[in-house]
Amino acid sequence: MKYIDEYRSPELVNCLLSLIKQTSTKEINLMEVCGGHTMAIHKFGIVDMLPKNIHLLSGPGCPVCVTDKKYIDQCIAYSRMQNTIITTYGDLIRVPGSSSSLEKEGAKGADIRMVYSTTDALEIAKANPQKKVIFLGIGFETTAPGSAVCIQQAFQENISNFYLFSAHKIMPPALKLLADGEIRIDGFICPGHVSTITGSKIYETLADENSISCVVCGFEPLDILQSIYMLVKQIEKNETRVEIQYTRAVQPEGNILAQKILMDVFEVRDDWWRGFGIIPSSGLKIRDKYKQIDAETEFDVDVEETILDIGCICGEILKGLKSPNECLLFGEACNPSNPAGACMVSNEGSCHAFYKYGKNI
Amino acid sequence: MIYSEDDRVLLGHGSGGILTSDLISQLFLHYFKNDILEELSDSAFLQMKSKKISFTTDSFVVDPLFFPGGDIGKLAVCGTINDLAVSGAKPMFLSCGFIIEEGFSLSQLEKIVRSMAEEAEKAQVKIVTGDTKVVAKGQCDKLFINTSGIGKLPAKYIGLSKAEYICKGDKIIINGSLGDHSISVLSARNSLKIQANLVSDCAILNELIYQVLDNSRGVKFMRDATRGGLATVLYELAENKKYGIAIDENSIPVKDTVRGVCELLGFDPLYLANEGKVVMIVAEESANEILKIMKRHPLGKESCIIGEVSETNPGLVWLNTQIGGKRMVDKLSGEQLPRIC
Known part of the structure; x- marks a missing residue:
């Protein structure tokens, strides 16, 4: 298929693998930040094709995985309000809260609807003027502009029954935290779609201050292997620069228009990341200008006390400290049908990827 | 009317x-x-x-x-x-x-x-x-x-549905492309606004199946790959842990339209429901003959061998990926597409 098969050519894959093998001499840790990369790496079987001295660590770039359990509990509380429709991207529906999930609330009668875009959520609000329609805004710089545009549109068109509950986050503070942390990271396989919005300059402090090589990477097998090759070349030469492999989508300055829209709608706040705790200036809050659309300010609901995960080591997995199969719950007590934590639910979660594709063959 | x-x-x-x-x-x-x-x-x-x-x-x-x-x-x-x-x-x-x-x-x-x-x-x-x-x-x-x-x-x-005689080397045959039914139904749902030039593969398979059964030996098992798709049929076979099953991504027919929608929405064609596809496990020595018989039938023209039974990795199904890697094919968890049949 055009524009797909070109990036999956076995001949070019072999060519890149040979180059990587010829060039790479050091024992190195590369972190793929984005959950989309984690999934692609496992889906195409890339892990076992790489030389053994290259270790891939999964990072915190799965939006569902880093969403705080308290947020899920609050979503559940919203879903129990009268005359309310919850609209959300699919993954969030099955994430366990403290005592329930949106899926379970739906079975009990709550109106939970999966949508593929914020536009769909807005359409549902227009079609149901007598109901409160709340969109659950999660994700990084990739999905946040979609939420921002939707908020602007609801505001301009005076759609008074549409609300957004933001758990949107931004990537640089989390990456800086990881770079300053206990695990040695030699290179970041930087998130491609986040970078289409932010540009590649956001990684410069990681290269300059933390001496970590950075390559912004696409999502096809050849993108990933080429990015690994670019990182290996930098590391072997002791260089730490920011490079863009995903040039067909990413510019150094990013998408200026999307950045402006983000700035108009959101302001930065400290935010809680599941597994990390509070990361300063890492979350996006809806500005006062649009406060009538902000579910947090509009609805005062009783949220049950959040019960912390017991046994689940998602936090260490998200920081690259541990691998999913080191978790005692993995496989038996926690699997995609009966997930203990969000990393097993999300299609981009590293536990899900390991469970689905990861057994040694 | x-x-x-x-x-x-x-x-x-x-x-x-x-x-x-x-x-x-x-x-x-x-x-x-x-x-x-x-x-x-x-x-x-x-x-x-x-x-x-x-x-x-x-x-x-x-x-x-x-x-x-x-x-x-x-x-x-x-x-x-x-x-x-x-x-x-x-x-x-x-x-x-x-x-x-x-x-x-x-x-x-x-x-x-x-x-x-x-x-x-x-x-x-x-x-x-x-x-x-x-x-x-x-x-x-x-x-x-x-x-x-x-x-x-x-x-x-009688033994066909029990899958008792499957052994190492047996070939896996399917009579055409995966996912046509699922994606046709999906495209007919207005909510997704997907326009796919595709029709469901919904068809009766008894004639094709009987042509194979009556004119050949060596069919060891058959199953129609409906809900849960090809992956589920194979996973359920391997579950007895007597053998493993390897399939080749490059050999599995999937139409570009179906692939395109899968790429967009994150579906895996291996798990998509079909309504006119039969998966056969056949003895290695009979595989080519069975393939010939199938190809003579209108519903079997695109039949092909997509993998084989292996003595390694008993209990597992794995995919030799398009780029030369390997990955496991697990049982479907949750619902990929509700109300597809």
Whole structure:
């Protein structure tokens, strides 16, 4: 298929693998930040094709995985309000809260609807003027502009029954935290779609201050292997620069228009990341200008006390400290049908990827 | 057509009274016409010479009711006939139960009944008994159909559904591309606004299957790859941990349209439902001969070998990926696409 098969050519894959093998001499840790990369790496079987001295660590770039359990509990509380429709991207529906999930609330009668875009959520609000329609805004710089545009549109068109509950986050503070942390990271396989919005300059402090090589990477097998090759070349030469492999989508300055829209709608706040705790200036809050659309300010609901995960080591997995199969719950007590934590639910979660594709063959 | 656009199903059509009798005589008897049904007894009386029979049932809730390449009626007949055929049985009789929402269009019901009759006739199967219930508006979504089927099972094919004789080296054959049904139904749903130039593969497979069974030896197992797709069929086979199964991504036929939608929405074609695809496990030495027979049939033209049974990794199914890697193929968890059949 055009524009797909070109990036999956076995001949070019072999060519890149040979180059990587010829060039790479050091024992190195590369972190793929984005959950989309984690999934692609496992889906195409890339892990076992790489030389053994290259270790891939999964990072915190799965939006569902880093969403705080308290947020899920609050979503559940919203879903129990009268005359309310919850609209959300699919993954969030099955994430366990403290005592329930949106899926379970739906079975009990709550109106939970999966949508593929914020536009769909807005359409549902227009079609149901007598109901409160709340969109659950999660994700990084990739999905946040979609939420921002939707908020602007609801505001301009005076759609008074549409609300957004933001758990949107931004990537640089989390990456800086990881770079300053206990695990040695030699290179970041930087998130491609986040970078289409932010540009590649956001990684410069990681290269300059933390001496970590950075390559912004696409999502096809050849993108990933080429990015690994670019990182290996930098590391072997002791260089730490920011490079863009995903040039067909990413510019150094990013998408200026999307950045402006983000700035108009959101302001930065400290935010809680599941597994990390509070990361300063890492979350996006809806500005006062649009406060009538902000579910947090509009609805005062009783949220049950959040019960912390017991046994689940998602936090260490998200920081690259541990691998999913080191978790005692993995496989038996926690699997995609009966997930203990969000990393097993999300299609981009590293536990899900390991469970689905990861057994040694 | 018997009914006009304005005719609607009323609660009375399910009451057992005059309206029910009218519906049976005007609609069901008209299209399903056969000697056994015409007796209109509480039970159908069947005569079969076979010592062994196969019996199966399936319910159909597809949304929307009409989709490119078929409708819920065609699906309800094909699905049950195929379940019988893959067990080696020759389908003979069907029952059908309709649960209809009050207000449903009678002319649409007629179209559905007509396509059921057409498929049953193609398969030379008689619809011999049925039931109609009507529920108040909002208590079901338009129309649900249940069909059960009986087929005679020749003694020589009894082992087919047990998969007892599968061993290392056996080849895996499929009769065409994956996911056509799922993506056709999905594209017919207005909510996604996907325009796909594609029709469902919904079809009766008994003729193709019997051509293979009657003209070759070496078929060890068959299953139609419906809900859960190819991956689920193979995973359930490997689950006994006696052998592993390897499939090759490059050999598995998937149309570009289906691949495109999968890439967009994050589906895996291996798990998509099909309604006219049979997976066969055949002895290595018979594989080419079986492939030739299949390719002679219109529903088997695109048949191909997609993998083999292996003694390594017992209990696992794995995919040799397009780029030369390997990955596991796990059982589907959760629902990939609800109300697909």
